[in-house]
Amino acid sequence: MDIKNTLFELSEMSGASGNEASICVKSLDILRKYCCEAKIVNGNVIGRFGEFREDLPSLVLDAHIDQIGMIVTYITDDGFIKVGNLGGIDRRLLPAQPVTVHGRKDIKGVICSVPPHLSDGGNNVPTFDDISIDTGLSRAELENIVSLGDTVTFDVKCRELLNSRVTGGAFDDRSGMTAIMYALELLQNQKTRYNVTVIFSAQEELGERGAKIGAFEINPDIAIAVDVSFAYAQGEDEMKCGYLGKGAMIGVSPSLSREISDSLISTAKKNNIPYQIEVMNGLTSTNADQYSVSRDGSKACTVSIPLRNMHTPVEVIDIKDIEFTGKLLAEFIKEV
Numbered sequence: 001m002d003i004k005n006t007l008f009e010l011s012e013m014s015g016a017s018g019n020e021a022s023i024c025v026k027s028l029d030i031l032r033k034y035c036c037e038a039k040i041v042n043g044n045v046i047g048r049f050g051e052f053r054e055d056l057p058s059l060v061l062d063a064h065i066d067q068i069g070m071i072v073t074y075i076t077d078d079g080f081i082k083v084g085n086l087g088g089i090d091r092r093l094l095p096a097q098p099v100t101v102h103g104r105k106d107i108k109g110v111i112c113s114v115p116p117h118l119s120d121g122g123n124n125v126p127t128f129d130d131i132s133i134d135t136g137l138s139r140a141e142l143e144n145i146v147s148l149g150d151t152v153t154f155d156v157k158c159r160e161l162l163n164s165r166v167t168g169g170a171f172d173d174r175s176g177m178t179a180i181m182y183a184l185e186l187l188q189n190q191k192t193r194y195n196v197t198v199i200f201s202a203q204e205e206l207g208e209r210g211a212k213i214g215a216f217e218i219n220p221d222i223a224i225a226v227d228v229s230f231a232y233a234q235g236e237d238e239m240k241c242g243y244l245g246k247g248a249m250i251g252v253s254p255s256l257s258r259e260i261s262d263s264l265i266s267t268a269k270k271n272n273i274p275y276q277i278e279v280m281n282g283l284t285s286t287n288a289d290q291y292s293v294s295r296d297g298s299k300a301c302t303v304s305i306p307l308r309n310m311h312t313p314v315e316v317i318d319i320k321d322i323e324f325t326g327k328l329l330a331e332f333i334k335e336v
Contacts, residue, residue, distance in 0.1 A: 016069025247274030
């Protein structure tokens with residue numbers, strides 16, 4: 001498996017929360033290479049990996065399939081599109097961003113920006129009421145293509161940086177999906193100590209809605225949410241961040257299973273896989289929070305990939321961290 005190419009292929013597919021159909025079809029096609037039983041259920045892509053054995057506990061590998069985006073709320077008389085947010089978007093970055101509006105067909109646009117010559121020089125962060133998208137079309141032309149409720153995503157191409165770092169949009173959480181697929185690649189023809197189910201869950205950015213459905217349906221004994229977390233950059237608090245290139249961030253929290261956290265740490269040490277510890281003092285704001293309290297509860301944990309510039313069009317990760325994460329998951333799952 002080519003990790004970088006898989007990541008780029010997934011990340012450049014659109015899939016804002018609530019409109020994940022395109023990325024669901026693409027990821028289902030890839031997942032079927034590893035899971036003979038894979039399907040789309042209520043917006044989630046679910047695959048059963050390997051041979052089912054009655055005596056084994058069940059384990060879920062979860063990564064959310066949706067990305068942040070915007071939703072069309074109005075079209076003005078002079079042909080500008082007004083939007084609201086889907087997920088936590090950094091509004092400081094919105095002016096002058098290129099976007100794609102996903103209507104009856106995809107059309108390109110740009111978010112309007114007031115030139116500094118015409119502004120008062122203030123540093124006010126725009127609200128979504130201030131945001132307008134210019135496509136070059138009139139209102140009448142737009143209404144033939146765009147409907148209220150259509151989604152909008154940043155128009156982003158993935159790019160290589162120096163060494164093994166890359167930048168792009170939707171690495172949150174297409175990098176988690178890629179890490180899971182790499183783990184499945186490593187587990188091919190291996191016996192596992194769990195009955196493994198993979199779920200690429202919808203609408204995480206809107207409150208972990210897909211994971212809530214998946215957790216109830218699958219009811220696993222163990223659930224590992226593979227997501228992203230904060231990688232240190234200049235000016236940030238090092239105590240709250242991991243580091244690019246130093247491995248997966250294993251979650252430790254009162255809301256997580258310390259048994260699974262310790263077992264993942266032990267697995268990393270035993271197999272000389274680089275890892276980092278991510279301490280959270282409450283809920284994790286990941287899909288793990290849904291699995292731990294669904295039905296009679298699962299032993300849940302997080303394994304996160306360090307990422308800079310989260311929820312922007314220029315997210316940065318280190319490809320090595322996806323590799324380390326996949327190896328950690330595979331070693332944890334395979335039968336010793």
